[in-house]
Amino acid sequence: MDWNQLWQILSAPDNVPIIAMIPLLAFYIYLGGKQALANDKLITELEANPALAKTHHRKTWPFRPGWQKEVHVWPFLLRVEFLAAIIVTIILMVWSITLNAPLEEPANPNLTMNPAKAPWYFLGLQEMLVYFDPWIAGVVMPTLIIIGLMVIPYIDTNPLGSGYYTWKQRRFAISTFLFGFVILWVSMIFIGTFIRGPGWQWFWPGQTWDHNRLIYEVNRDLPDIFGISSNLWKGIFGAAVVGAYFLIGGLIVNGLFRRSNPKDYKRMSLLQYSIMMTFFLIMVALPIKILIRHLFHIKYVWITPWFNI
């Protein structure tokens, strides 16, 4: 256990935000989850008792007859905002006094940094470079993430859960988002920051970074395993495999989705449904590619003269 190495990584000033983000994220998942469970309990109670549902207060916050439903922004909201501004300022001040922004040697194109890491919020994408070519990891994937986020409101036809925390009423939406945000975004950033060392190799926390370590990893392409050697057939075979993934995956997801969310399935138009399917399958393809790399040492699935996937 190389404590010095571990401390150097953990205490690198630019890594501190990521260390801060983990407890923050955990706290806010707890805070949201707690309210979601409380609301779910109320929903279950009201669903079981239609008479009660007609009269009962529809929030888990206390409310008594005679209380004002609305409060003045001045001072009730503005004081919260003011307080938040003061607290953030104090945190920033303390942080800025105790921790210096990093400044390395002057830029030198002849001296490559190893590992050369992108800013921490892009490390998830850089980590994806292990599994995908740059045109996917660096260009297509960010574009799809942005577009995928933008289309969320237009493909989520579930009218429930608007304006309150709930798990029960939005299981599919919330678990998909949690998967994308926590597993695919935050944990990849975490790996990129704390695990990846020289040569972008995997170093467990506390393992000494060895700049001379070589890994004799033999990665094969999927067509090679099946003994396909001609370029034409590699291309056709890859297209068939990718097509089959979308076809079979789509059928499986479709089967699960229409059974678990029959109302959403009914509400969605063909366009909404196909957009959701496409983005969902592409998102799920990431961990699948990671898995087949680690389990079967497969580099590419689809090989063409112009691009490889």
Add this chain to the structure above:
Amino acid sequence: MPEENKGNGNNGKPGGLLTRVTTGVKEDLEALKTDLPAKAKEQVEILSKPTKTQLYTSIFRHKHDDTPRNRALGVLSNVFLHLHPAKVNRDAVRYSYTWGMGGITFYLFFVLTLTGVLLMFYYHPSKVQAFRDVLYLEHDVPYGKLLRNMHRWAAHLMVIAVELHMFRVFLTGSYKKPREFNWTVGVILLVLTLLLSFTGYLLPDDQLGFWAVTVGTNMARATPLLGHEGPFGPQLGMTPYNDVRFGLLGGSIVDANALLRSYIWHCIGIPIIASVFMIVHFWRVRKDGGISGPAPVVLDSEVKEAKK
């Protein structure tokens, strides 16, 4: 004709210019004796109620006694506060619902603008000076180190705050009708926040920024169709000297032009674009009905299916 009166000016009364001046002054002094204390007293009375002065009432257009009307006016008649409604749902001020991350993001943008402008006074975006300017800032400028630290950490904090804000909006389903469009504006703001942070990374011109931006922009080589190493790029005539990466860097390597470009994007271009989107974002929050909740829970049985 009373010729003798012409030009004399004292209407036949005795006395010359001197007499008239002295009597005048005496009169003035007499008047001052009574007027000055009276005016002074009046002035003290006015100043003892500063909120009644013309200066004050011209700035603050309404009274401040603690009445509901004045509480509302305090928000509505103030340009900085008028994005708020006069009243909000009593539960909407609860921190556990909103997490305050949108407001914190905006506050951090404000802090970054302030510290950023101060940093600009000490920084030249040129290969000769950039790194030295940062050293100068860290070692010689009073509070320069604190300034740079604050700018850096506020930027990191802003990225975290934006992501948590998006997370909260998702968990509360606040992107649902009628707020769909504002969610997409928010996604654009997320991207702009990341780009702001990324363009600032190169500016110290040190190894960290240089290699991070090299790694980042090398991706652009692989852009499909538009990059010289991307799918179908070479077939469309892309070379290192005309592809999208060349456009971003102003050259085929990260050098002086890239430094200047990222400086201009960082300090002028993206802040202006982001400000425009922020205006739309805040405006739409109000127009779409204010903060989304905490709304009363809706039961599955109460959903009215839209007619197809």
